[in-house]
Amino acid sequence: MSDNTHHLSEFHWLIEMVQTIEVGIVVLDRNYNIKLWNGFMENHSGVSPNILKDQNLFQHFADLDTEWLKKKMESVFLLKNRAFISWEQRPFVFCFKNYRPITGRAAHMYQNVTLQPLVSLTGEVSHISMIIYDVTDIAMNKLQLNNVNQTLEHLSQTDELTQLNNRRHWQHCMEREYERFSRYNTASSLVMLDIDHFKSINDRFGHQIGDVVIQRVAHMLSQSLRETDCAGRYGGEEFAVVLANTNSKDAISFTERLRKRVEQVEFMADDDVFRVTVSFGICDLNDDIKDSISWLSFADKALYRAKLNGRNRSVIYRDISGDEKLH
Numbered sequence: 126m127s128d129n130t131h132h133l134s135e136f137h138w139l140i141e142m143v144q145t146i147e148v149g150i151v152v153l154d155r156n157y158n159i160k161l162w163n164g165f166m167e168n169h170s171g172v173s174p175n176i177l178k179d180q181n182l183f184q185h186f187a188d189l190d191t192e193w194l195k196k197k198m199e200s201v202f203l204l205k206n207r208a209f210i211s212w213e214q215r216p217f218v219f220c221f222k223n224y225r226p227i228t229g230r231a232a233h234m235y236q237n238v239t240l241q242p243l244v245s246l247t248g249e250v251s252h253i254s255m256i257i258y259d260v261t262d263i264a265m266n267k268l269q270l271n272n273v274n275q276t277l278e279h280l281s282q283t284d285e286l287t288q289l290n291n292r293r294h295w296q297h298c299m300e301r302e303y304e305r306f307s308r309y310n311t312a313s314s315l316v317m318l319d320i321d322h323f324k325s326i327n328d329r330f331g332h333q334i335g336d337v338v339i340q341r342v343a344h345m346l347s348q349s350l351r352e353t354d355c356a357g358r359y360g361g362e363e364f365a366v367v368l369a370n371t372n373s374k375d376a377i378s379f380t381e382r383l384r385k386r387v388e389q390v391e392f393m394a395d396d397d398v399f400r401v402t403v404s405f406g407i408c409d410l411n412d413d414i415k416d417s418i419s420w421l422s423f424a425d426k427a428l429y430r431a432k433l434n435g436r437n438r439s440v441i442y443r444d445i446s447g448d449e450k451l452h
């Protein structure tokens with residue numbers, strides 16, 4: 126075999142590989158005219174290289190994000206550096222359908238794309254290549270893992286019965302809010318609430334009806350909140366809320382509104398119809414509160430006072446007499 130024939134063979138093999146490789150290869154000139162469109166691109170776009178030869182990429186593929194992609198390509202031409210486009214930054218450059226059996230759930234192919242300057246023998250960058258990798262499998266695995274992690278995180282923070290924050294997560298939010306509010310001296314109130322004589326509801330109507338009562342009260346509570354408030358199930362029939370930007374006067378209007386709504390609801394148990402009431406303890410942030418534990422314990426003291434005073438009422442910690450505060 127002569128040297129010439131050998132080189133021709135090598136060139137032929139290279140062309141064969143470029144055409145059959147499972148990676149998209151496109152070569153563009155300085156005006157974005159298509160000079161090479163390999164088999165992968167033909168298979169996935171459904172357009173043959175004969176049609177595309179010397180056609181302008183952006184004119185032929187109108188759904189490309191022209192402005193954004195041209196900017197990237199211009200910097201490759203000017204700086205003579207590679208550029209990468211990751212699927213996490215942008216799921217795809219070319220909108221190709223996904224035909225993979227395993228990752229059939231993805232509607233389109235996820236792509237990583239490299240833009241590579243092609244330097245001529247004279248050192249000029251007269252062309253660039255686009256190398257398109259199908260990363261649908263990797264993307265789907267990562268997205269599914271993210272979904273699972275999000276679900277697990279939600280489960281670990283949520284109370285199953287009420288779908289409110291569970292105690293641990295609520296406490297974490299409350300501590301964060303305490304830090305924020307005390308630093309900026311923002312008005313905010315902590316409310317503890319507890320369903321009255323709940324034990325007797327369980328005893329009379331059974332645990333399942335008791336659960337329904339807890340769920341209904343939790344639902345009414347969450348319906349009354351603003352986006353910035355943070356509520357949680359603190360214990361069995363006890364709930365806690367941090368009301369953002371709310372002083373004790375506004376907090377008591379909130380608790381009184383909720384209290385009156387709860388006492389109007391009728392619950393059914395076999396042939397019985399019954400109602401429940403709720404007691405509230407409120408503590409707004411002030412200079413006497415030195416840490417989040419005190420904030421919580423003062424709201425709890427106010428709740429205790431509401432129970433002692435006859436239940437179905439709201440008590441503000443600062444309204445309790447000095448002697449009572451000690452107990």
Ligand SMILES: Nc1nc2c(ncn2[C@@H]2O[C@H](COP(=O)(O)OP(=O)(O)OP(=O)(O)O)[C@@H](O)[C@H]2O)c(=O)[nH]1
Pocket residue numbers: 286319320321322323324325327331332333334335336339360361362432436
């Ligand atoms: N159905 C149901 N009951 C629960 C749950 N968690 C705790 N409890 C019950 O809630 C009751 C709480 O009773 P107590 O702490 O004595 O308070 P109470 O009867 O509400 O009385 P006061 O708070 O003083 O008005 C207990 O009987 C617990 O068994 C739960 O998830 N579901």
